Amino acid sequence: MTASTTAPAEAQHSNAPEGAHIDPAAQVAAAGFVPVQTRSERPHSFEPADFGAPTGREVNWKHTPVAQLTSLFEVASPNDGVSYTYGAGEQYIAAPLAIGAAPRGEVFLAEDVTAAVAWQGSTEALHVRIPREEEVAEPVFISIAGLGAQRRADAHIVIEALEHSSATVVLQHTGSAQYAQNVEIIVRDGAKLTVISLQQWEDDAVHAAAHQARVGADATLKHFVVSFGGGIVRVNPNVELAGAGSEGYLYGLSYADAGQHLESQVYLHHKGPHTKGDVLYKGALQGQGAHSVWIGDVLIGADATGTDSYEANRNLVLTEGARADSIPNLEIETGDILGAGHASATGRFDDEQLFYLQARGITEEEARRLVVLGFLTDIVQRLGIPALEAELLAAIETELAEVSA
Numbered sequence: 140m141t142a143s144t145t146a147p148a149e150a151q152h153s154n155a156p157e158g159a160h161i162d163p164a165a166q167v168a169a170a171g172f173v174p175v176q177t178r179s180e181r182p183h184s185f186e187p188a189d190f191g192a193p194t195g196r197e198v199n200w201k202h203t204p205v206a207q208l209t210s211l212f213e214v215a216s217p218n219d220g221v222s223y224t225y226g227a228g229e230q231y232i233a234a235p236l237a238i239g240a241a242p243r244g245e246v247f248l249a250e251d252v253t254a255a256v257a258w259q260g261s262t263e264a265l266h267v268r269i270p271r272e273e274e275v276a277e278p279v280f281i282s283i284a285g286l287g288a289q290r291r292a293d294a295h296i297v298i299e300a301l302e303h304s305s306a307t308v309v310l311q312h313t314g315s316a317q318y319a320q321n322v323e324i325i326v327r328d329g330a331k332l333t334v335i336s337l338q339q340w341e342d343d344a345v346h347a348a349a350h351q352a353r354v355g356a357d358a359t360l361k362h363f364v365v366s367f368g369g370g371i372v373r374v375n376p377n378v379e380l381a382g383a384g385s386e387g388y389l390y391g392l393s394y395a396d397a398g399q400h401l402e403s404q405v406y407l408h409h410k411g412p413h414t415k416g417d418v419l420y421k422g423a424l425q426g427q428g429a430h431s432v433w434i435g436d437v438l439i440g441a442d443a444t445g446t447d448s449y450e451a452n453r454n455l456v457l458t459e460g461a462r463a464d465s466i467p468n469l470e471i472e473t474g475d476i477l478g479a480g481h482a483s484a485t486g487r488f489d490d491e492q493l494f495y496l497q498a499r500g501i502t503e504e505e506a507r508r509l510v511v512l513g514f515l516t517d518i519v520q521r522l523g524i525p526a527l528e529a530e531l532l533a534a535i536e537t538e539l540a541e542v543s544a
Contacts, residue, residue: 177470178406178436183248187212187259190252199251202432202464204400207371210291211253211319211347214260220292220316221283223265228279231306235263236297243297246353247323250377254349257319260293264323267298267308269332275306278335278524285316288343295321300330300358307333307524313368315341324352326360328382333361335522339534340369342399348374356382356411363522364391364420366401367534375404380414380443389418391433392518392531394538395461397426404434407450409443418450421518423511425541427460434464439471439479447477454485455514457507508539 181199184190192212193200225232236243243264249255267279283294298308310322326332338346346369354360364374378387393401407416422431433452454463467481488510496506512535519531 187255215291220290226280227277233266233268253347261295264295269300269304269306271301278307285314288315300332303329305331315344320348322350328355335363338366344369350376354385357384366393373402377406391420393422395429402432413445416448424461425457429461441472444475451482
């Protein structure tokens with residue numbers, strides 16, 4: 140099942156005359172071996188053994204500290220590392236879904252070992268179901284609390300918005316655990332769904348999550364990944380705009396401290412015609428060993444005519460010793476589109492902005508605070524939940540105070 144990333148031995152030799160040009164791609168193809176070329180070609184399996192333990196050389200693991208994730212490469216036993224509580228919207232929690240019970244698995248296909256582990260390890264999936272044509276005013280709030288840094292948990296969560304419904308679902312992660320998680324998101328025709336995943340773990344938490352979504356005709360998904368806490372946090376969203384006129388807005392915000400690794404590998408697939416996509420992830424980093432990873436892949440398929448798509452990642456490095464890896468990729472299979480583009484930028488403070496503020500009597504420390512707040516507030520204000528926005532702005536202020544200390 141899994142695709143090797145190295146050529147077989149017979150493909151590494153050639154009968155070409157000495158000094159002649161050797162085409163490595165032709166050699167590999169002649170040997171019957173074709174490595175994975177694009178994000179859409181990655182293999183799928185629900186069996187962890189089909190993937191094996193990552194080495195860190197694989198394309199989807201090479202920026203990840205895999206040695207610190209080894210506990211997530213095997214099914215949790217016992218599966219008791221987190222607890223679930225429900226705030227507003229508990230009435231939308233439906234009966235749990237066993238493996239094979241629809242709609243579990245309608246959209247989700249495991250693409251790496253931690254996703255396969257989470258699938259096998261969760262005998263019952265949490266099911267959030269928004270009824271047809273219902274507009275839910277208050278967010279459906281699910282609190283996922285880790286019960287100890289050495290405790291393991293696997294989970295599969297299904298969030299389903301039926302036709303022409305509207306809702307916001309918030310997953311808030313706190314405490315500490317070693318947690319492998321899948322989130323399967325189904326947005327039926329005409330529905331409008333917002334999913335917010337908040338990672339506010341303690342510093343020793345380990346969290347690997349695969350979010351996979353399918354958006355139906357004339358439906359809209361807004362998806363947020365907000366990562367502030369945790370030791371190793373890897374949340375990878377995968378969104379398919381399947382129906383005509385569907386829209387996907389994928390936003391992310393991270394703040395990495397010393398020793399933290401915060402990662403998101405984002406995949407947006409424009410499959411249906413006249414779809415619209417916008418991807419914007421922003422991050423700030425401070426402290427020795429702070430590390431963020433963003434890989435953004437956008438595929439505009441052959442049938443996705445009239446598509447409009449853009450992706451961008453921006454990172455602000457606040458201190459020495461921090462590192463941000465940012466890799467945007469764009470694949471287009473049709474020329475009949477409205478527009479497509481991508482961008483990535485990582486840098487320190489903008490000296491002109493600081494000079495402008497200081498010239499008006501603002502101290503350097505306050506000027507830096509204002510620049511960072513302005514940079515990150517852009518994502519916070521898109522959440523649409525005032526209490527949550529205020530909580531995150533306060534968290535940013537706390538982080539900034541540590542830089543100034």
